[in-house]
Amino acid sequence: MGPQLGLKENWKQFSLLVLINAFVGGMIGLERSIFPQFAKLEFGVESKTALLSFIAAFGLTKAISNYFAGRLANQIGRRNLLIYGWLLALPVPFILIFAPSWNWVIFANILLGISQGFTWSSTIVMKIDLVGERNRGFAMGLNEFAGYFSVGIVAFLTGWLAQHYGVTPYPFYLGIGISIIGLLLSWIWVKDTRAFVQKEGAFTVAKPLKNVFWETTFKNKTLSSVTQAGLVNNLNDGMIWGLYPIFLKSLDFNHEQIGFLAGIYPTVWGIGQLFTGKISDHLSKKGLLFWGMLLQGLAIFGILQTSDFSQLVLISGLLGFGTAMVYPTFLTTIAEFTTPKQRAESIGVFRLWRDLGYVIGALFSGIIADLLGIDWAIGFIGFLTVVSAIIIQFRMKGRHKLWS
Template identity: 70%
Template sequence: MTRNVKLGLKQNWKQFSLLVLINAFVGGMVGMERTIFPQFAQAQFGIDSKTAVLLFITAFGLSKAVANYYTGRLANTLGRRNLLLLGWLIAIPIPFMLIYAPSWNWVIWANVLLGFSQGLTWSSTVVMKIDLVGEQDRGFAMGLNEFAGYLAVGVVAFLTGLVADRYGVTPYPFYIGIFIATTGFLLTLLWVNDTRAFVQQESKTVTSTQVDNVFWETTVKNKTLSSVTQAGLVNNLNDGMIWGLFPIVLLSLHYTNETIGVLTAIYPSVWGIGQLVTGKMSDHYSKKRMLFWGMLLQGLAISIIPFMDAVYGFALISGLLGLGTALVYPTFLNTIAQATNPQQRAESIGTFRLWRDLGYAFGAILSGITADLFGIDYAIFLIGALTLLSALIIKVRMPASARPPVNTNTLSRVHP
């Protein structure tokens, strides 16, 4: 079954490039909501409460987290391609639900579906790319994957802001989502192949042991995996705050939708483009240092938001946030992949992505309640402090090496 399978980026560039393109469409589905949702909630449904507005991010984060976990658990049995197709099928009705939503509850349910769709599609493309390239170019592969996804988030965030500024917050911005979901499904259906055979091929040459409980190791026990997991959770905790509150801060300063679209697009765009460099860096430089400095830079950038009111200051903050996130995002996945056995890699990545995307829910709830009780500035300071604490945990707890334990029965096969 695996006789003609060859690992490597060059050997599998056609499938790899197709998956990069598909992940750009995956990211675009999130970008559709990134700029306009606070105004959409206020204009269409009269919702001003920060907690209520951020409920859509909570719904998204919870459902995406669950989908991430089960994508990892089911990847080896149901197949990566089948899960990717299912994710796109779930995405197709979402823009229509937003266009015709009679109440805010419909919007919440649309974001539940968006979370399930994102978990299935993004997790599948991540695992499939890791399967294809093998160990040598894994960080670079993750950089390309996340570059495509988050650059698309930024581009579509800008486009929806531009469209909303000229034609209103609904329905025209959501037409972009109809095109994205339909195209992503067709690309997957017609041209994507499953990659389980690549895992079997790689497993023939590895000597690392399998663990008894992947969830427990990834969440708590293994110092490398658990350090990465907590940082992933905090990263998306602060991203959830930025997603929900940053446009509200800009609206309070009377910026136009077009300007807000530009400022909110800088962060994911720098995040996406930066991963072309940082992904490759994670193949050669200390993963621990990259994670520490990335989380530290995020925390510092978030903490100065309340002191800004000029457009160039917000642009700088968005750029620094994007740079900090670019340092950690491909490094998260590269570290998880390096620290686990290939047969358990998908489940470990799924567990990591479960906790990471629960950060959206925790961040939205925590920042929303804090903003309603004490004001937006206090919510921002709190999230900034938690991000700085996460950097400290990386510094203190995470080992310098991410290698998994070696199976002593096959020690003679270990490569130097």
Template identity: 70%
Template sequence: MAKRIQLGLKQNWKQFSLLVLVNAFVGGMVGLERSIIPQFAEQEFGLASKSAILSFIVAFGVTKAVANYYTGKLANRFGRKSLLLFGWCLAIPIPFILIYAPSWNWVIAANMLLGLSQGLTWSSTVVMKIDLVGEKDRGLAMGLNEFSGYLAVGIVAFLTGYVAQTYGVTPYPFYVGIFISVMGLLVTILWIKDTRHHVHVESKTNETEVLSHVFMETTFKNKTLSSVTQAGLINNLNDGMIWGLLPILLLTLHFNNQNIGIITALYPTVWGIGQLFTGKMSDHLSKKKMLFWGMFLQGIAIIFMPFATSYFWLASISVGLGLGTALVYPTFLATIAQATSPKQRAESIGAFRLWRDLGYAFGAIISGITADIFGLKYAFLLIGFLTILSSLIIKFRMPKNLKS
């Protein structure tokens, strides 16, 4: 069987395209909450504290981080498709819990399920695409993967904002989630195939040094892997803050649901579309420079955000934040894939994604407490400066000769 297997995007385009579609459904489940949950919390449950509202992001981030890590560790043992299917089964109840939630604790429980589901599904599609394409087109593959996922985040964020403006924040926006979860499960059952055999084929020719301890090397010891890991954590730390506090900032400026939906959707939409280009760029340009400038641009955009009051400037800053994130997101994964052997790649990506998605929890906690004590503006400034600091770690710690 292994003799008939070929690596490459062209050779596996049908299965790759199906995985792109599946990851769009995965991203759509996150977009479901992107523009409406803070208002949902205030209107339905009377929550006013920023840190209390952001507790749903903490629940999401922690459970997704843990699921990422164990998906990486268990991928070779149980198969990528099995974990992907299990992730979709966990997604099915989420919109129903949100529709019928009698208290905020039920919303937190739904987001714990969402985190587990996202960790299993998104991690599986990432690893499966890398398995299929081999060494040549890793950046392009990750760009296409993240493009589909985050474009769907943006589209669904806009859609739920529009539906909420027209019909109210519940239950109609959550009907979108029912459709997405059912379609994702069906496509996976009917057409997705496991990719473990592709790993065996690549392992025969790959000469990347085997890591002595994958978790410790990815987190602390290996200068390339640890630099990427800290940047991934800070990237999602600021994303967690934007997810929770940007809609609240826009509400204080008296924007309606539709305009909030547009501004909050611009960032992940530009992030998603931009990766069509930045993914391929990372196959040819310096990964270190792309990571530095991407993180730096994010930091600048976040610092300026609380000082903007007009729709035009807030939309423009959201676009800039999306461009910065597009530069780094596929480059993170392409760099990890390049620096690890095929047999250890899933585990290393799992360790990276553990820390990266813990950033959601750290970002929600830090920004929520800062906003409650000092005000929204200082939460944005703190997270912006942390993001710029992360870019400087990339600049001075990551090896200079890292390319392609």
């Protein structure tokens, strides 16, 4: 009879992969709230452009590894790709603890970027393989919830540890435990899912893409609209990652407050996907993408309008919810418009461009912040996010109404 597609039929493996992706997200959370102070106190790095170089290094290597992960998933197997990703993550916290110079920190983020590309990509593709078409959005919502909720929780924990014990080494001890547990779970219990691809391929109605890279990037109006929005989403996330803690520090918030505000955004992003992922199975994907990107842009503009802690909590939450609306919808739209055999490669191309947004966002916002100030950098990224929403409305096929 062979493998059976469906969430109910494969709940044990699916739940395991959700748990593993929580550990994957936790590795990013290590750096989410404390890195500006870590760079300044430990290495004397104060230039915004130099500081954001670690995000650029992370984003570039993650983007490239995403692209190759799509191909490698078909060649060496999803499980093997996941294990290799965790092996690359193991030295990262040790390098951050013992780094003698800022270049070593950048090297650690190169390793982290490759690791994230392999681990996150493989868990995404494996979950899509297991559940089939019917619950794809819900599956992606759970996957991204686990990852980004963990980002938020670990960001808060590192902020708390930094406030009470210093920015190093205690916050990075979390990373040692996360990487070891993630590797053991993947190595001992995860099973490969390539057989599920063959099963689903017999029933798919999606037409094969002539050239997966060019169709996903430029030619196919739906796929390319999703790709540009993914790039802009991570472009603004790169800015929030690097500049938001500095902006908050300029408002005289302490480490614990900054950790809380930096953690609210990915936490709401993560929790929100429990609902938005399921919604994307039933409502207009175009509507979710349009309104989600628009809400992100407006929230980023809102950051500049207040210095009140409670208002910034609300704005960070709105930014997180806007991101939750689009993140699982990106992946379900790509999966819907590609064949099962081309799915991993098309998702890899999308994630290549999406995570190049980290590089572009870090470089652009860092340069603008150094030349004109942080306020200008934040405002410019907000403007680009609103433009992305407009592109979705006018280029992507389908109706734009959220309730359609």
